[in-house]
Amino acid sequence: MAIVRYTSENCPKPTNEEWERVDRLKDEDIDFSDIPEQKDFSAFVPWERRHLLKERRRKKVAVALDRDVAAWLERDGASYQTQINAIFRQIMQIAHPA
16 A cells, blocks of 8 residues: 655545534544643634734844854853843843832
């Protein structure tokens, strides 16, 4: 038997008969034994809304740094963007405490 691989572009559309079979399926007839149980859904974000969450968290900006400054920021292995963000956050909190 040959292996058949599908992509979203060439995947065959379900027939009406297949959709009717799915509609008749009861929850208790579905085998979930190979799916690990999820206990914490507090960080769950629906797929359709993930791009909104990412946009709200960060805004991309371009910054030109001297090489020695960039090297200093990357001294402990963290990205310089993360370091710059942490430095500006500290300055922001000092200048405008909550």
